[in-house]
Amino acid sequence: xxxxxxxxxxxxxxxxxxxxxxxxxxxxxxxxxxxxxxxxxxxxxxxxxxxxxxxxxxxxxxxxxxxxxxxxxxxxxxxxxxxxxxxxxxxxxxxxxxxxxxxxxxxxxxxxxxxx
Amino acid sequence: xxxxxxxxxxxxxxxxxxxxxxxxxxxxxxxxxxxxxxxxxxxxxxxxxxxxxxxxxxxxxxxxxxxxxxxxxxxxxxxxxxxxxxxxxxxxxxxxxxxxxxxxxxxxxxxxxxx
Numbered sequence: 012x013x014x015x016x017x018x019x020x021x022x023x024x025x026x027x028x029x030x031x032x033x034x035x036x037x038x039x040x041x042x043x044x045x046x047x048x049x050x051x052x053x054x055x056x057x058x059x060x061x062x063x064x065x066x067x068x069x070x071x072x073x074x075x076x077x078x079x080x081x082x083x084x085x086x087x088x089x090x091x092x093x094x095x096x097x098x099x100x101x102x103x104x105x106x107x108x109x110x111x112x113x114x115x116x117x118x119x120x121x122x123x124x125x126x127x
Numbered sequence: 128x129x130x131x132x133x134x135x136x137x138x139x140x141x142x143x144x145x146x147x148x149x150x151x152x153x154x155x156x157x158x159x160x161x162x163x164x165x166x167x168x169x170x171x172x173x174x175x176x177x178x179x180x181x182x183x184x185x186x187x188x189x190x191x192x193x194x195x196x197x198x199x200x201x202x203x204x205x206x207x208x209x210x211x212x213x214x215x216x217x218x219x220x221x222x223x224x225x226x227x228x229x230x231x232x233x234x235x236x237x238x239x240x241x242x
Contacts, residue, residue, distance in 0.1 A: 017170075052234065059229065115161055116161075118163075118172075
């Protein structure tokens with residue numbers, strides 16, 4: 012298994028500001044995933060972050076709003092930019108074991124963001 | 128493309144009763160299926176996964192799920208509910224992306240266990 016640490020665990024932010032969420036993994040992984048879980052809803056994949064290349068965003072998510080960094084094989088950040096109340100969600104970082112087709116994903120504890 | 132449908136956003140059972148959480152999937156290729164549990168204010172924890180080795184999969188905390196290809200289902204069961212099982216449960220299907228696991232989640236089922 013992988014141990015994933017996310018910071019901050021929660022935050023309350025003013026609209027128009029930005030928040031950067033950090034994700035640290037205890038082992039090297041090629042791909043890291045960022046998910047959003049809006050209140051009362053399921054998880055939606057925001058983007059996939061590869062080390063050394065630009066992140067790949069899912070439909071409905073853009074780099075200007077959710078810039079992602081992946082400086083090395085154990086760390087990634089997700090920034091939620093120019094926040095509005097609609098961005099209030101739980102943001103989760105996820106990784107998967109390498110080279111195994113049916114591997115499960117491991118999740119961080121999540122960052123609970125409230126925008127006021 | 129793959130998708131997952133979870134029937135019932137809320138399920139309530141009595142302590143000691145059978146737990147049945149329903150999940151149906153759609154996938155253009157043989158699927159890899161997972162059940163995750165999310166306790167309040169926590170991340171997701173894997174309960175069990177279907178790896179194509181056996182259709183009946185046993186997981187942690189006494190949960191199990193049966194893969195039925197003919198019904199495109201992967202329902203989660205537990206013979207006897209415990210108060211500590213109260214949580215949100217997510218069914219997920221994966222598409223391998225050459226090094227990682229891109230999951231598509233269902234909408235979740237909130238399980239309530241009553242005395």
